[in-house]
Amino acid sequence: MPLTSKRDEIRTPISSDFDIVKARQAGRELAATLGFPPTDLALIATAISELARNIVRYADRGEIILSLVEKGEKRGIAVVARDDGPGIPNIELALQDGFSTSGSLGLGLPGCRRLMDEFDIKSRNGVGTIITVKKWLR
Amino acid sequence: MVVPILKQGQYLIASVQAALTDTDLLKLRDALTEQVGTYRSRGVIMDVTALDVMDSFACRTLSDLAVMIKLRGAETVIVGIQPEVAFSMVQLGLKLEGVATALDLEEGLAYLDQKTKRVARAINEQKR
Numbered sequence: 001m002p003l004t005s006k007r008d009e010i011r012t013p014i015s016s017d018f019d020i021v022k023a024r025q026a027g028r029e030l031a032a033t034l035g036f037p038p039t040d041l042a043l044i045a046t047a048i049s050e051l052a053r054n055i056v057r058y059a060d061r062g063e064i065i066l067s068l069v070e071k072g073e074k075r076g077i078a079v080v081a082r083d084d085g086p087g088i089p090n091i092e093l094a095l096q097d098g099f100s101t102s103g104s105l106g107l108g109l110p111g112c113r114r115l116m117d118e119f120d121i122k123s124r125n126g127v128g129t130i131i132t133v134k135k136w137l138r
Numbered sequence: 139m140v141v142p143i144l145k146q147g148q149y150l151i152a153s154v155q156a157a158l159t160d161t162d163l164l165k166l167r168d169a170l171t172e173q174v175g176t177y178r179s180r181g182v183i184m185d186v187t188a189l190d191v192m193d194s195f196a197c198r199t200l201s202d203l204a205v206m207i208k209l210r211g212a213e214t215v216i217v218g219i220q221p222e223v224a225f226s227m228v229q230l231g232l233k234l235e236g237v238a239t240a241l242d243l244e245e246g247l248a249y250l251d252q253k254t255k256r257v258a259r260a261i262n263e264q265k266r
Binding site: 017018020021024025028038039041042043045046049050053097104105107108110111112114115 | 157158159160161190191192193194195197198220221222223225226227229230231232
């Protein structure tokens, strides 16, 4: 029996830079159905772009899972970025502006945290990383 | 998605029509850097009006583009960054420092006219 909470999930497998574009467009579309204003749509799409790129860059493959969420009166969108990659050795460091192990700007994770309302990261060496971010409708 | 590059007098205009992948962005950067030499262009206008997302990779690639074009002896101006895109960029921590920007194509052309005229004048003065 399918779990009801899984019914509205939109899963985008991520393994190439084209998938990054697909995932952020899917996120923008889903968020638009809730009635997010254009500014928030841009924030959500940008956050998904950063999370999906991290998957391609550090883990080769993974997925972006989008869903609509509720908390009390609040309604919003949740984005889960999941991969079975090498994991993040030092999360605290990875969340600092300007820190990068790949020569990038190092703004992806800390920036993503600023773009969204909720940010949660779980990572285990050699097992993978799961990042969950949420944006609530105001 | 290939971005068409138009030659307009002594400038090149790249007008982004739809979402770009990282690979598309890198190809565009390289094509512009190449064509600045082919057409002996003095300036490049990158029109991003249609872009709905400017993330850290796009920003980095555009900064690199501006530096590369500068090294080739021409000027770059980014035009058409939408208000919500600008807001996202600031939240993300992206500043596009050292890259010229203008509101739209018209302002971008005016910027390049002013910028390249000044360079031409300096060269003429040196000759004298």
